[in-house]
Amino acid sequence: MQIYNTLNRKKEEFIPSTPNEVKMYVCGPTVYDYFHIGNARSFIIADTISKYFRYRGMKVKFVMNLTDVDDKIIKKANEQNVESKEVAEVYSTAFFEDLVKLGVTPSEDNFYPKATEHMSEIIDMIKKIEEKGHAYNVNGNVFFDVRSFKGYGKLSGKNLDDLESGARVEINTEKKNPLDFALWKKAKDGEPYWESPWGNGRPGWHIECSAMSTKHLGESIDIHAGGNDLIFPHHENEIAQSEAANSKEFVKYWMHFGFLNIDNQKMSKSLGNFFTARELLKKYPYEALRMLYMQTHYRGPLNFSQELIEAAHSGVKKIYVFRNKLLNIDKSGESIDMAPYYEKFNSAMDDDFNSAKAIATIFEVVNTYDKLANTANLSKEGAEAILEFLDKIANGVLGIYNPENGLPKKVSGEKFVKLLVDFRFAEKQNKNFAIADKIRDFLADLGVTLLDSKEGSTFEISDDSFGKLTDETLVNFFIDERAEAKANKDFGMADKIRDFLKEHGVILQDGKDGTTFTLEN
RNA sequence: GGCGGCGUGGCCAAGCGGUCUAAGGCGAAGGUCUGCAAAACCUUUAUUCAUCGGUUCGAAUCCGAUCGCCGCCUCCA
Numbered sequence: 001m002q003i004y005n006t007l008n009r010k011k012e013e014f015i016p017s018t019p020n021e022v023k024m025y026v027c028g029p030t031v032y033d034y035f036h037i038g039n040a041r042s043f044i045i046a047d048t049i050s051k052y053f054r055y056r057g058m059k060v061k062f063v064m065n066l067t068d069v070d071d072k073i074i075k076k077a078n079e080q081n082v083e084s085k086e087v088a089e090v091y092s093t094a095f096f097e098d099l100v101k102l103g104v105t106p107s108e109d110n111f112y113p114k115a116t117e118h119m120s121e122i123i124d125m126i127k128k129i130e131e132k133g134h135a136y137n138v139n140g141n142v143f144f145d146v147r148s149f150k151g152y153g154k155l156s157g158k159n160l161d162d163l164e165s166g167a168r169v170e171i172n173t174e175k176k177n178p179l180d181f182a183l184w185k186k187a188k189d190g191e192p193y194w195e196s197p198w199g200n201g202r203p204g205w206h207i208e209c210s211a212m213s214t215k216h217l218g219e220s221i222d223i224h225a226g227g228n229d230l231i232f233p234h235h236e237n238e239i240a241q242s243e244a245a246n247s248k249e250f251v252k253y254w255m256h257f258g259f260l261n262i263d264n265q266k267m268s269k270s271l272g273n274f275f276t277a278r279e280l281l282k283k284y285p286y287e288a289l290r291m292l293y294m295q296t297h298y299r300g301p302l303n304f305s306q307e308l309i310e311a312a313h314s315g316v317k318k319i320y321v322f323r324n325k326l327l328n329i330d331k332s333g334e335s336i337d338m339a340p341y342y343e344k345f346n347s348a349m350d351d352d353f354n355s356a357k358a359i360a361t362i363f364e365v366v367n368t369y370d371k372l373a374n375t376a377n378l379s380k381e382g383a384e385a386i387l388e389f390l391d392k393i394a395n396g397v398l399g400i401y402n403p404e405n406g407l408p409k410k411v412s413g414e415k416f417v418k419l420l421v422d423f424r425f426a427e428k429q430n431k432n433f434a435i436a437d438k439i440r441d442f443l444a445d446l447g448v449t450l451l452d453s454k455e456g457s458t459f460e461i462s463d464d465s466f467g468k469l470t471d472e473t474l475v476n477f478f479i480d481e482r483a484e485a486k487a488n489k490d491f492g493m494a495d496k497i498r499d500f501l502k503e504h505g506v507i508l509q510d511g512k513d514g515t516t517f518t519l520e521n
Numbered sequence: 522g523g524c525g526g527c528g529u530g531g532c533c534a535a536g537c538g539g540u541c542u543a544a545g546g547c548g549a550a551g552g553u554c555u556g557c558a559a560a561a562c563c564u565u566u567a568u569u570c571a572u573c574g575g576u577u578c579g580a581a582u583c584c585g586a587u588c589g590c591c592g593c594c595u596c597c598a
Contacts, residue, residue, distance in 0.1 A: 042598040227598030311547035360545035
């Protein structure tokens with residue numbers, strides 16, 4: 001297996017320190033808001049990588065931190081006039097909820113530690129750094145002395161002299177060197193604080209990752225990942241801290257994920273192109289989002305747009321259509337050897353997680369066996385082998401498919417949708433196309449797509465339909481049609497509607513102010 | 522100024538020295554089906570890889586130049 005290592009800027013053979021066990025750490029969110037679709041990309045990539053390792057039979061210890069004390073959280077708490085702890089709690093909870101919505105399925109070896117629950121580890125680590133002469137304390141602020149650490153810049157490919165000459169003017173004059181960064185920040189009035197040997201304060205941003213990584217995975221780990229904006233300074237600083245404290249190589253493989261832009265622009269609230277994951281997932285299933293993300297290499301940039309998520313969604317639907325056909329096959333016979341496809345998938349993923357190529361293998365299976373499924377040249381055994389492949393690969397690793405989803409949705413008004421569809425089909429048989437088309441258009445507006453065949457019509461309810469398909473709306477269509485028929489003195493049609501509804505347990509009651517209905521049990 | 526990345530069909534995207542007249546997805550076109558549609562299915566859809574040079578028996582793939590785009594160097598996944 002090859003992984004691109006930012007440290008050496010090339011793909012390297014992946015050899016975990018303990019055979020068949022992967023220790024990986026991914027920089028998680030600062031919980032001051034709902035996470036956005038750019039954050040979601042990182043979480044999805046990290047999830048897929050860990051799932052792939054597990055699918056290949058490796059044990060994965062996965063850690064993603066939650067930064068729950070930070071300037072941004074404090075700022076938000078001040079704005080809302082609440083404790084920063086409350087802000088952190090609200091958005092931590094939301095984080096876990098949204099993670100599930102992204103199709104991230106945590107295993108028992110996934111840990112999501114919080115910074116505030118690791119204060120003693122953080123403080124111990126700072127002490128260690130201080131003892132080894134890499135930190136200094138100025139009035140309760142503790143800084144890392146960048147010049148004292150020889151390897152500083154090895155990850156980002158920067159050297160200290162260049163950095164210093166390009167450094168922006170620092171307001172903080174306490175630092176010996178403008179590039180020195182805070183390990184411990186002295187508490188200002190009204191800020192949350194913890195007691196420490198340097199006085200009351202809170203940890204700097206970088207130290208928490210070093211401390212939690214060490215606590216949960218050990219002093220030396222296999223993979224550390226995050227967005228590529230974290231390379232400098234965050235990850236560079238983590239290396240400095242951890243290696244200064246532990247005198248050991250901190251991370252063997254550094255992985256960095258490409259950034260997500262929207263219509264070629266950085267996502268920002270002021271530009272109005274800011275989407276939270278939970279917002280987007282109301283419109284599209286997570287499979288579509290993951291399809292979009294997985295069709296691009298994880299290191300590359302991704303330009304998000306409405307058009308692209310819709311294209312990805314169409315791709316997901318294609319797999320579901322195929323799956324539904326497989327489910328209906330009942331002819332027994334020979335199974336299919338899926339081994340070559342597994343191998344193809346594996347070799348794509350083994351090459352630095354080339355998920356785009358891996359997905360091509362899935363569509364190759366879809367295209368190849370779709371033909372056989374259509375001509376009934378596929379056996380039940382064969383179909384099952386393919387379904388298992390889809391479940392293991394498309395669902396279990398990539399998350400672009402879920403056997404639980406993609407089935408016809410159960411919604412409240414479904415029963416009445418069926419009535420409309422059946423009524424329409426009967427009228428269509430009578431060549432009463434005017435009303436047939438009217439029903440079709442009516443349902444289309446509600447997000448219901450009709451699928452006609454000679455034997456009858458079935459229908460699909462789209463995600464847009466939620467909340468629209470109420471019993472009232474649907475029955476009222478009949479009532480309105482009947483009223484119109486009556487007005488046109490077409491009593492044949494009016495009675496037909498009344499009788500049809502009665503047959504299906506809907507009793508109409510004509511009154512002075514119009515028609516109402518009651519339901520029979 | 523320093524560091525790094527990218528430019529492949531209408532859109533997205535894989536490929537990173539020969540198997541490339543370039544995978545896959547979306548879209549589009551034609552067809553089958555249909556009362557008409559929709560959905561589904563079938564077929565078609567890049568002799569070409571920003572431009573110009575070079576290396577090589579051979580380049581989308583390596584080197585150089587040019588043009589264009591982007592990220593990091595300050596909080597950010």
